[in-house]
Amino acid sequence: MKNKLLWRLCALIAVGTVLLFWAIAWLTNHTETSMSFLDKAHQKTLYAYGKEAEKIYLEKGEKALAVFLKEIRTKENSWLAVVNSEMTTFAGTKMLDEFADRFQIGRSPEWKVHLYFSENPVMEVPFVDDNTHFLIQLPQRMRPGSLLLATRLTLQIALPLVILSLLSFMLYRHVMTPLKQLERATKDFANGNLEARAMATMPERNDELTTLAQTFDKMAQRTSSLIYNQRSLLADLSHELRTPLARIDMAIDFVEQDINREQALSRLRYEASTMRELVEDTLTFAWLNTESPQLNSDDFDLVELINVICEDARFEYPDRTLYVDTPECASIGKSSQLALGQALENIVRNALRHTPQKSKVSLTLVSDNQNYIITVTDEGVGVPDSMLDAIFEPFFRVDKARANKTYVHSSKRSGFGLGLALAKRQVAAIGGEISAKNRINSNDTPATARTHAKGTSEKRQAGLVVTITLPKLSNAAFAN
Known part of the structure; x- marks a missing residue:
């Protein structure tokens, strides 16, 4: 359900308001009712x-009663009388004009007194004969409800103020608790703690604020990953530059001392070219890794691109066989010919570089309903299973993962460890995927194959299989 926080707050406010009005009404009615009765002492x-x-009256007569009534009248400053059932007064008392027309019977002291009437009610205490009644207008000092105004102010102003303050505090806590957690995580992240996350301390809930925290965590994860990658990239680049810089220093010394001048100048040109290529590849990798671009501007024939790359590779590695199996054509849309071409070139050259002379590298292209699948298989020694993911990391030397280095041409650069890393990012930028696995020699028995896979026996020729899956219409196109 969308807008969960909105509905939750609306429900809380609505229910809280209804309960507030109900509580005020009930408390007001209950309090006024309880205040409408005379105090027990009165x-x-x-x-x-x-x-x-x-x-x-019974012991001393009417005159003595008249004296007593006069004393009470003076004491309470209120009207009183003694009447019989025919409304006839005696003992020197008389009926008030305002009660003469409508008086029928007095009110028992135990009865409820209406607090909103301006005049005090007449209270009655019947004699034993039930024909004579002692009547007294309730003295003002005995009238209940003296605290009615203060009570009404409390119930109608103070109580709603307290309840609404509590409700506001609850809403504030409900909203601000996750926001404070997010603020704390943001401050920690800004202060250099790249592992700070909001969801780790977020209370269990599922609303817009949780989504905000999850979005922050995704941003923090990506940012920290980029920072770590940049730090690693800079450290690796500085390490990679030390060797050619040292060689350049040596070559300069040779030139200055006029020792093998031509060879030293050749070395300078070679190392400068090496450094230029290293820096260009590093910048390209950093751009792909940081920006995560979506390259989807080209429509082209994949078979034609593969043929051009393979022809160049055959020229560069004439002592190896490059076998290509593709259909007549394979149209691909919303992709990038440049990015895919560079990725394929790196993968094919990597396979040829690690394949022994007079051996074969195979490239096949097949398709299904939605994807093209390119498979590049070499006949090298493969890669230890634990390093299959690492070969796609920057500055990882494939040669270090291979068991035998004798396959690498001494006249060609062995690479900077950026080729497969660049290929993975370039393929991802056009919406594809890339993976690697070891190929076990088909002549091995199952037991031997398992032994090779575990890397516990003597290293034998097997090979590495790199698979690229490309959508016929790049997924990057739909992302826009």
Whole structure:
């Protein structure tokens, strides 16, 4: 589901708002209800007035009752009376005009008192005969709800403010917790910790902020990988340049001392060319590795490109046989003839370089519904299985992985270890894939083949198989 954070926040706010209004309404109603009853002490006081009035009336008569009622009236500053069921007053009392028309029966002290009425209600304490009633207008000091205003302000202002503050804090924590983790990871990464990642400390969740953290981690992974690669590339390049620079220094000394001047000048030209080629290959590799370009501007015939490369290779290595098996044509679209040509040239020359004289290198091209598959097989000694992935790394010397170096022409450069690394990046830039595996000699028995694969027996001629898979319409075209 898209916009998970939006829906989660909307649900939290909506549910929180509904619960807030419900809580305020319930608390207000419950609080006002509980505040609408007389205090227990006041109830006892009113009942005591009624019982005392009844006792005086029964024991001492109406005059004594009138005196008692006058004392209570003065004390409570409120109207009171004693009436019978026919609404006839006695003991010197009279009915108030505002109650005369509508009074029927008083309110028990235990009953609820309406807090919003302006006048105080008349409370009743019946005598034992149920025909005589002690009536008293509730004294102001006994009226409940004196804290009603403060309570309403608390429930309608303070409580919502507290609840909304808590809700805001929860929303803040929900949003800011992953953002703070991301901020911390960003600061660590900016301070040089290239292994800093946001998802490592991110709480378990699945929303837009998680996606942001994952995106940051991908960026950090790519950036750190590029930095590590650049550092390694610079270290390897500086190491590779030391040898030709040392030779150049020696050649300059020979020229200055007029020792083998022509040979020294030839060496200078050779080493300068070597360094130029090394720097150009390194810059090309760095560009491919850093920019990860998508090369998809050419449409061409793959067979024609292979034939041109193989003719050049045959001329350079006349003492080896280069066998080519391709269809009449193989059109490929949205690719790069230059990048693919350089990759194929590096792979073919690498195979020829590590194939002994009078031996064969095979190049085959087949196709399926969507891809072209180019296979280059040499008859060298192969590569230890543990190094099959490493041969595509920069400055990895294939010769170091091969068991026998006698196949390399002494008159030709053995390479800088950039050929297959460049080939892999160039093939990737046009949407293809490249892989390598060892070819076991077909004359070996299964047991011998397994032994060769483990590299535990005497090294025997086997070979390396490099496979390139190219989409007929490059995937890079769809990426745009």
